[in-house]
Each structure stands twice: as C-alpha cells, then as structure tokens.
Amino acid sequence: MLCVALPASAQQPAAKASSSELIAASKPSDWRAMDAENALYLDLPHGRVVIELAPAFAPKHVDNIKALVREKYFDGLFVIRSHDNYVAQWGDPDEKNSRAVKQAKTKLAPEFSVKFKDPKDMPPFARLPDADGYAPEVGHSNGFPSARDPKTGEAWLTHCYGMVGVGRGNEDDSGSGMSLYAVTGHAPRHLDRNITLVGRVVHGIQHLSALPRGSAALGFYDKPEQRVPIKSARIVADVPAADRTNIEIIRTDTPLFASLVESLRNRPGPWFKRPAGHIELCNVNIATRVAPAAGK
C-alpha cells in the first residue's frame, strides 16, 4: 500500500458513546444466533470452547470438519500445542499413525480464498474505511473478519485473534481439518491466503489462550501428560437444547455496528486523551453474549 499521512492537526473528534454504552443500549435485532448446523463445541476438562464455522469461505473444509466431529474423530484426542503469541492446536499427537477416519476425507484442495466472477455473488461485507497493509479491502462478513480484492473477485478470512484454521504440511492440499488451530496472539496476518481458515472461537477462547506454553519447538507439548484431552467435539445441532451454550453475536451489518466501530476508532473520554483516528481490522471486537439455556 502507498500511504500519505494526514496532517498532524487532523486529530479526530471522539465518538459520543463508548462501545459498552452502545452495547447496553442495543436492541434484540442487533444480535443474531449462530446456525446450529455450522457451530461446534470443543469441550475441554476446564471448559467449553464455542466455534462458529464459516461455510461461505471454506465450504469443503467445513463439511469435512463436521464429518470428523460427527464420527467422533476428535473425542479423546488432545490439544497438542500452545505457542506463545501465536496459536493453540489440537488433533492427533501421533500424526504418522493417526486415528483412522471413517467417512471424512484426509486431504482436501486448499480454500485459501473464494473467488467470484460477479462481485454481487461475494459474501456480505461491511467494509472498514481504514487502511490495511495486507489487503486492498478489509471488513466483516457476518461477524468474521475478512478481506476482499475487488479486482480479482477474491474474498478471504483473515488471521485475527480467535480465528480457527486447518493445519497443513508443505503441500497445499495436505490439510483436512484433522488438525485445527486457533490464533491466540497478535494477528499473524502473513498466514492469510496461505492456509485455510474455517471459523472463529466466539466463546471460551481463554480455555485455549491461557494454556501453559509447550516447551518443544513451535510450542508443542513435549511430554504426553502436558497435553490437554478433548472430552468431546460436537456440532451444536446435535446437542440437546439443555446442554447448549446459547451464544448471541452482535450483527455486523447494522447501524449499531457502524457506531461500535467508530466508538473503537475514536474512543470517548474521560480516560482516552487522544482518539486514534483509525481502527485496525483485528482490533474490532465482535461482541457476544450468552442467553439463558432453553427451559432455564
């Protein structure tokens, strides 16, 4: 990107309301539920991680992950890696002799981006006006941080905190969803379009981000007893209503969301003395809340 600095005098006015004030004043229509068919629970001994999947960006990988979850591939496997300021990763610790797969595929063509002949077919996009160094356009697509290149018709998910991707080897078709990672550090945006992203942790990220770091290379746990067992992975649609964590996510296609972004771009006082005049894609918090479980 070629950039021209604004004059130093162009300090922005602060937003009128803070993001917490805006959230407090939100209406039910500012929130949405997840599609239970495209969301999963990763239940760890210390808590539940809720992941929303993004079939619009990685349809084949999402299908395969759902097949793996439904054949209980992950149950009894482990979080095998906690790499400080980077990722937590889960799957089979013994990749070379990994657990047998039944219906799911073990290799998939990459879905680093999706491409559309007609821009009108591209996923919905609330574009940020703010500059980004890694992509021509960035913004949110139904709650997922993402980028677009209108010249090529490509759209892709971006490696912000909490995003979930598919581990792979050197071959670009060597991933399948049998090994997954979540970003637990500063956004490694250089991974964008180099590896397939499939969704986002929308609740319980601390059960992955606060794990002890692995001391082997790349943050892998070098002793089997350090690995964190996966009690179960389940597609939300398969979980009885009483056992669900009813997540609601702020909609990103509303006037409220535009106001929230502005409140983060130019934070109001009294604590803030100098509005930033800018918001970086991965600094946009996508608010979530937990509704009471059905019948409770």
Place this chain on the structure above:
Amino acid sequence: MLCVALPASAQQPAAKASSSELIAASKPSDWRAMDAENALYLDLPHGRVVIELAPAFAPKHVDNIKALVREKYFDGLFVIRSHDNYVAQWGDPDEKNSRAVKQAKTKLAPEFSVKFKDPKDMPPFARLPDADGYAPEVGHSNGFPSARDPKTGEAWLTHCYGMVGVGRGNEDDSGSGMSLYAVTGHAPRHLDRNITLVGRVVHGIQHLSALPRGSAALGFYDKPEQRVPIKSARIVADVPAADRTNIEIIRTDTPLFASLVESLRNRPGPWFKRPAGHIELCNVNIATRVAPAAGK
C-alpha cells in the same frame, strides 16, 4: 492515512532465507547485551520475567520505577489482573490503602511521547517502509517498537505484544509506575500516546501471558488466592552475576536486521505459498537469546 492499493499483480518475490536461517548465520556483533541499570527481573513463583526499560522514551517514569524496585515496593505484591487478549497487570491489589512509598513519587507528569526541536536529537530509528494506520512513521528504536511524527518532532513507543506500561486513572498524571502492565494480546495500538510505555518484556512473557484469566470486570482476579505473588523485583545491576539471566537481544540497527524484516515481510517457501508483501510493526519479532551465566 490515505492509502492506495498496489496493483494485485504486484506480488512480491519471497526472501531468500528464513528468519531462523538468518539468525543461525548471525555474528556476535549482531547482538547486544542490555544495560543492567535499565533492566529488571520480575521473579514470580513459576519463573522469571525480564523487562528492558526505555529511558530514552520515558526518563522520569523509568527513574521512578527503578526507585520503587530499589525500595522493594513490589516484593510481596501481586499480579492482580489477567485480561484475555489484552494485558496482565501487577501492583498493590488495594490501591486505596496501598503500601507506603519511601523515596519514589506517587504521581508523575505523563510521558506519552517525547518531543524534540531538532530531529537529529530524536532516538535512533530503523524505519519500516511499510504503511501503518496509527502513525506517520513506525520502526524500531534500539529494539523497541516505536513511532515518529517528523512534523511535530514527537517519538513514542507503541503497544505491541510484550510492551510494558504504567497504569493510570482518568487524570493523565495519575500514574507513577506503582501499577504496571504488559500487553499479552493483539496490539492495542489505540492506547499509544494515551498512556506511558516504559519498556518491553524480553524474556519470560509466558509467565504473564499464560496466567489464568481473571473473572472480574477487566480481567481482575476477584479472589485474593487467585493473585500471583511477586517474589521480588530487582534491577539487574543489583543482582549478583551468578543469579542473572544473561539476555542478548538482536540489534535493530544492522544490515542483518533489515534482512530479518524482509524475511518476515516476504517469507520464503516451501511452506509459504504467497509472500505477504507487507510487515505490520507488531509482527516483527525481536529475537533474544540467553547466554550462559557468568562462571558457568
């Protein structure tokens, strides 16, 4: 910043060597020791956190923190906050009845930036050519991520992962160093020039970043037993040689460092398929290594 996207065809060539290959080929002169008078150890029950201070950017706060450390202000206090994707913070859990201070000051004028009439007096700066949304110029100053505005003569440290700052209340002179935080999540750059940064965790960040998250508002620990006691804080110059952790930090004013940055901007294969053509300030890793202790 007003930015113009480069043509989509302008994909960059990959660097010739990876950063780990470049580090492996480094010479002793590519590394530097810390100034023992401007570095401190925060010894926690589970390990040592090493912080390098930046007197060029916050001279009065650095002096005051050294005074606090030397009068053992922090010994026996606690890490009181672990806010997921944001900060860990340490100090006195009871701010209103806080431990008495002897020589150090309890309030200081802010040092959100330093200002120079003559640009030649500004701290050294290895500028990144890459665009940044938050500042006219970004780069590294003796290992610290920082920014400059050549029009106003200001320079300031930036809130990248691991940076250490001075907690304050709503008044901009309400901080003193009695409460400190380290960034443990995606860079909260909107804090830049709103709060005084004083240094960077150069070793042992995992002893802060992997702490269990606090469940009270803003990630504070709500039960006293959750707090992590500080065994001691010491200025490195006051620590016997045999007890020191001899950190060496990659120099940021060398041809090697420029090559390292390029290797991160356009990562070589075989794993990487698409060089990013960009490096964001807080994605530049500043390599450190631990030399054997004296006499060992």
